[in-house]
Amino acid sequence: MINNMEFSNLAKLYKNELLNNVLPFWEQYSIDRSYGGYFSCLDREGKVYDTDKFIWLQNRQLWTFSMLYNRLETREKWLQIAKNGADFLAEHGRDSEGNWYFALNRAGKPLVQPYNIFSDCFAAMAFSQYALASGDNEARAIALQAYNNILRRQDNPKGKYSKVYPGTRPMKTLAVPMILANLSLEMDWLLQSDRANAILDRTVAEVMEDFLDAETGLMYENVTPEAEHLDCFEGRLINPGHGIEAMWFIMDIANRRNNRDLINQAVDVVLNILNFGWDKEYGGIYYFMDVKGYPPQQLEWNQKLWWVHLETLVALVMGYRLTGREECWQWYQKVHEYTWKHFADPNYGEWFGYCDRRGEVLLNLKGGKWKGCFHVPRALYLCWQQFEEGEGKR
């Protein structure tokens, strides 16, 4: 059994890592003072190796600094960093119909079209937090516009860029209800509460009824619109990190609604996914798996990614704090040891992102096209807070 002292030490560990090793890295190296926005392609030591601006990561960094300003401390520096991204994004991020591009060049000219709704999702999250931090009315309007875009486009997230031939094999994907659930929580201060509640009810039900498989207890990535399984690459796909991240979103919602059964069900799923997705030979959690054990189409399937492990730590500490279930703590310790050993960088700021199956660094970077200032600081912040809250209560 865990004691307060251990919680207290863990809270300190996460706090120190966030405030002294991770945030300074982004504060120092990622700010583009010439054009606005952020550099995300940073090597191990923080040197910029590519200046393209990927909208997911631009918005995620804006979210991170705004969130910390809102929830942790009103540091003027953080608001300035947020403003540096928000101004750039408000000016360059959207097409004439208000859809968010996928990528811009350094100066803000569009490179990649708004080919799905995830750029809009991260824009809604980011501008909602920034509106709260800055009191800026334009930011508020941008957040609501993006949120409405997503609702409008949710049934056809890729629009005209979809390569799927209609009708042969209808399929829906976990990412859509999962992100809508998280977004509706994030934006509840901006939305009418009955509207946000209706969306939360619907998305929680969809995740836990349609994508959760009753037999295996695993979260599927793709099912038919009627929640049937599909025997094809997409239909057999399990993304352990994604399923586990979805489960802490669900725990967060269930906790606010004081729904103990739902919390316990989400914890069950986390544990099932870990039993299925843990690499028993080398440790760590696989990136992609085929539920039937067939070869997945993703060549990177057995790699160990930072976000998978960090989201798992969040889910486990949250699950343990909310339920006290011993299995959560057993798994927490195992995943903690693996994650801090392989992803933290004792020599430079921020964490490594990509390890091979054996846990050796695969890409010697701290940021790139898909890794920015988001999963590491968010998870460190959430773990720290959970340990502090847990400490008070035990």
Place this chain on the structure above:
Amino acid sequence: MINNMEFSNLAKLYKNELLNNVLPFWEQYSIDRSYGGYFSCLDREGKVYDTDKFIWLQNRQLWTFSMLYNRLETREKWLQIAKNGADFLAEHGRDSEGNWYFALNRAGKPLVQPYNIFSDCFAAMAFSQYALASGDNEARAIALQAYNNILRRQDNPKGKYSKVYPGTRPMKTLAVPMILANLSLEMDWLLQSDRANAILDRTVAEVMEDFLDAETGLMYENVTPEAEHLDCFEGRLINPGHGIEAMWFIMDIANRRNNRDLINQAVDVVLNILNFGWDKEYGGIYYFMDVKGYPPQQLEWNQKLWWVHLETLVALVMGYRLTGREECWQWYQKVHEYTWKHFADPNYGEWFGYCDRRGEVLLNLKGGKWKGCFHVPRALYLCWQQFEEGEGKR
């Protein structure tokens, strides 16, 4: 120095592997006798694990059996296997405008739209060989229709499915001239020779002037329309296997035209790419590299793929036969040893496709979404033929 005996043994090795280990695997396990077409998702022992039909691979298998019928031996069985694919593809493979889909389900219903021209490229190759084998006039018409599709769509290969925002960063890609060069050779019996020659001249010049970098001697995957380099992920990308494959296409063309300078230039490029792309720690050729040594965006960058190594063997044995350059033979021996050790399967037919950086099997399959009956038999056939021709001449 290599002697005739060694050439003769190598010819036998490749011949035996092709005829006794590789073709029987596809003959036995890949034929869909219920719906027509081929299964490509086959596990190590040949069991079908997925029944979707990917058009690249359907057409490539049709090409392989037709080519062997045309060039090696008029085995009735091979023509029947070809016909089983050709009939299925002619009926189900194209949309109403004659564009080739990317994927169908087992019964032939479209799953993935014709989102670029590569399906059409493999259809043109396949139906051209099949028309030659069968004398079928419809097959001939289908080949020409696909070829004309490609010429029409070559400047915008992805059409309306392109996610690139027009104008910000114009870029052209090596795959287009490379495949046009190969295709025009493949189809020369069907095309008017002045037309095919003009296309060959243009594509060879484009590959060797625009994509070949004079300074490093490396083949770039993407450049501006004016052949300038671009400092972005795509612009820094080197795909060693792709560049080397392009070079044996060029040697093949140069040999028919008796252009010794061009052959030697292509050999130089193969050697440059090998020096750059060989993994000095674990052996084998990397899949993707950044020319500046930055982290590539492809997480599978350091994996070792079957086709990369097989195309390299073809290029090296062809380069050695045509030039007698000792460096080709040194490299041939090194790549031969690696390739036969890691990809050949002494216990079952066909070869493994995907190894990790250390050369351990990453996906325990013989066929999948991208690996079918093509690179292994084509390379085995070409190496065998090169060794036999070399033997006679030395």
